[in-house]
Each structure stands twice: as structure tokens, then as C-alpha cells.
Amino acid sequence: MTLPHTLGKDAAKERLAANIHKLADHIPGGAAEVTDSWAGDTLNLTVKAMGATVAAAITVEERQVRCHITLPGILALFARPIEALLKAKGPELLEAPKKKK
Numbered sequence: 001m002t003l004p005h006t007l008g009k010d011a012a013k014e015r016l017a018a019n020i021h022k023l024a025d026h027i028p029g030g031a032a033e034v035t036d037s038w039a040g041d042t043l044n045l046t047v048k049a050m051g052a053t054v055a056a057a058i059t060v061e062e063r064q065v066r067c068h069i070t071l072p073g074i075l076a077l078f079a080r081p082i083e084a085l086l087k088a089k090g091p092e093l094l095e096a097p098k099k100k101k
Contacts, residue, residue: 001083003065003090009041012060012094016043019093023047065094 005012020043024032032049045056052075059066067086071079 001067001069001086003067003087003094004063005065005091005094006063007094009060009062012065013038013041013043015094016058016060016065020045022092065090 007015017038020034020036023045024034024047027047027049032047034048035046037044041060043058043060045058047054047056052072054069054071054075056067056069059068067090069082069086071082075082
């Protein structure tokens with residue numbers, strides 16, 4: 001899955017890094033554990049929630065972000081709804097950080 005952007009690679013990486021903590025807020029169950037690490041232009045994620053572990057690699061390019069997600073077992077049945085959610089909410093991870101008042 002890809003998410004287009006107009007930020008350029010470096011700005012997109014900065015925004016992903018600043019906003020990745022928001023990911024847990026969109027996972028049902030309320031007790032998600034999200035770990036992340038960068039390898040060059042790729043953000044590697046592991047999300048643990050409700051007894052399942054999902055691995056993802058998000059590669060930042062100049063004009064798009066490529067998401068590769070590995071869904072284990074029964075979660076693979078939910079690939080389309082998960083993709084729709086990511087397309088709807090994914091751009092939030094590329095937003096400029098909100099300024100504190």
C-alpha cells in the first residue's frame with residue numbers, strides 16, 4: 001500500500017518519527033504496544049495487541065510512503081479493512097506537529 005505526500009523524503013521521515021506514537025490510539029483494545037526502529041529510509045514497526053503481533057515496514061520515498069504489513073493468521077482476513085483504515089488515518093502520521101499553546 002502507498003500513501004502519497006508532497007513533503008520530500010526528509011520532512012516525511014521527521015513527521016513519521018514525531019507522530020508514530022499516535023498509532024496506538026487507532027488500535028482497538030486500548031492496550032497496544034508499538035515498537036519502532038529506523039533502518040535508513042525504512043521505519044520498522046512491531047505492534048502487539050489482543051494477543052497478536054503485526055510487523056510492518058514503512059519505506060519513505062520522495063513523493064510517497066510504501067507500507068508493507070505482515071498480518072498473522074486470522075488477521076489476514078481483515079486485510080482490506082485494515083488497508084482502508086491506514087489510507088484514512090495514515091496521512092495523520094505525516095501531519096505537521098501541533099504547536100503547544
